[in-house]
Amino acid sequence: MAKETTKRKLDHIRISLNRNVQARKVTTGFEDIYFIHKALPEVDKQKIDLSTTVFNHKFAAPLIVGAITGGTPEATKINAAIAEAVEELGLGMGVGSQRAAIENKKLEKTFSIARKKAPTAFLIANIGGVQLVQGYGLKEAKRAIKMIDADAIAIHLNPLQEAVQPEGQTNFKGVLEKIGKIAKELDKPVIAKETGAGIAAEEAKKLEAVGVKGLDVSGTGGTSFAAVEYHRVKGQGNSFQRRLGDVFWDWGIPTAVSIVEVSKSVNIPVIASGGLRDGVDMAKSLALGASLASLSQPVLQVAVKGVKETKSMLSLLIEELRNSMFLAGADSVQALREKPIVVTGKTAEWLMSRGFRIENYALRRRN
Secondary structure: OHHHHHHHHHHHHHHHHHHOOEEOOOOOOHHHHHEOOOOOOOOHHOOOEOOEEEEOEEEEEEEEOOOOOOOOOOHHHHHHHHHHHHHHHOOOOEOOOOOOHHHHHHOOOHHHHHHOOOOOEEEEEEEEEHHHHOOHHHHHHHHHHHHHHHHEEEEEEHHHHHHOOOOOOOOOOOOHHHHHHHHHHHOOOOOEEEOOOOOHHHHHHHHHHOOEEEEOOEEEEOOOHHHHHHHHHHOOHHHHHHHHHHHHHOOOOOOHHHHHHOOOOOOOOEEOOOOOOOOHHHHHHHHHHHEEEEEEEHHHHOOOOOOOOOHHHHHHHHHHHHHHHHHHHEEEEEOOOOOEEEEEEHHHHHHHHHHOOOHHOOOOOOO
């Protein structure tokens, strides 16, 4: 079992780096979101405060590197590069599913390298929701946290991936109750995290009600794990699973939509992820209601090269966010979240059909 898990993780890394696994016909929806440009910003760009406090941790900027990998030798280098970069920049990161290391103790170092390289950064451990149904519990959650001395733990929800994966586990019956039990018994915040198909308002409310302290939307429009699984089985003669990966490639809730659905439905921090590609996307996410923005696949592309490249990319994202704030006339993250934005197109149509009053975004205070 451990060898199979490790091989699968290695497949995911290589496919994400070398194949087109981005959404094909759907987008994040960020193209439908517009800031009101400030010809008179009345802000000193160099004095903009990017810091924010979430989960009782102060971030130098509202940016974390989303869960990417672990459990393979290649992952050690990737996690080390990301960890060193986020430590220097005062950010945070999540590791990939720790199932492989829970099954095989020898693989723990591929994850624990993160805390070694980032002694003060905000680190998020990671276990699967479906594994809770299969027998994982408080013991495994605590082990995952201890492995990287984590500040929080993500329980990832990946029904789409499991549904199209040849060896997928598709019994999610009772998963909410299991998540609630973990959330109530742990002394660290539990974050429920989707994996590329988004979270709707209904699920957000249920997760908050059972004690989850944060929600990572991971919407549609970026990396598709149906696409990743499509490429895993391509060439293996498994036409049935390949067909599923192809048909469900673009399944899910667009990221911009999911941010609104979730942030307007709960009173816990929301992490925006799923196809964010630059600092403008980050700014739009924050203005829509997110507390933090998260990127994964673009960081993986540079993390395989090293720390310098990773830090350079993250620094550029931060500068793009600063520029966006300047042009929107926001001198702090909180001020940005109060700036008017206009929601148009398919994103507006979706949200209005779901009963969300999008005009309120455009009518925020105008000074």
